[in-house]
Amino acid sequence: MIREVLVYPNKLLRETSKDVTHFDAHLHTLLQDMYDTMICREGIGLAAIQIGVPLNVLIINLVNEDGAQLSENLYEIINPVIVEKDGLTIYQEGCLSVPGYYDEVERAAHIKLRYFDRNGEQHEEEFTDLMAIAVQHEMDHLKGRLFIEKLSYLKRKKFEKEWKKKQKAGK
Template identity: 65%
Template sequence: MIREIVVYPDKRLKQISKPVEKFDEELHKLLDDMYETMIAKNGIGLAAIQVGVPLRALIINLPNEEGEQKKEDLIEVINPKILETKGNTTYTEGCLSVPEYYDDVERAEWIKVEFFDRFGNKKVVESDGLLAIAFQHEIDHLNGHLFIEKLSFLKRKKFEKEWKKRRKERGSKKGKVK
């Protein structure tokens, strides 16, 4: 089932997600719905809080060399902990909860993450590149943070101004339809 994405400035996005305690059918249904939602919205990652569920669960599905997102490449991440980071890199990020806005964000270049899969099996992944960025971006969501918070003061002000203008434009378009 495709769920609705929670969009900035919704206060739920500031919520700190709670650890998953039961690796049951309810969790599996949430993960399956998150996958359908992420694919439908052309995302590469999604945290449970982005569909209004404050649990420490996220998914990542990077496109392969052909640009396809294959279900067998899906990474389901429950209760993640970043164990180690190295280096710095800058990457242009976007977010399904901040639609149509992209900006450069500085993050760790390499990370080591411990997490559980949907069945409660412990995993440890070391990654760099886009996968490391995606892990950090989605884990930020679990901690109540958005990538726009990492922008410089001036970029953040510019974003807020553009976002308000865009919301007004959308509001007036919706008003004309009635």
């Protein structure tokens, strides 16, 4: 089922998510709804809080070389913890909860992530490039943070001004 994606400045986006304790049919339904919603909105990642569910659940499905998002490349990441990170990279990010706005954000270039899958199996994996960026972006959502908060003071002020103007125009 495709769900509504919460849009900034919705207060729920500020909520800190809680760990998943039951790896059951409810979780599997949530993961499917998140996937359907993300694909429908043409995103590459989605955190559960973005559809109003304050659980430490995120999904990422990068586009391959042919421009396709294959379901076998989907990562379902539950209760993630970054156990190591290093390097710095800058990437122009966007967000389904801040539609139409993109800006450069600095993040770790390499991360080691510990997480669970839909069946409660623990994994530890290393990510670089866009995958590392996407994981960090979605994990910020789980802590109630948006990528726009990583912008410089001046860029943030400019964003707020443009965003308010856009909201008033009804776009």
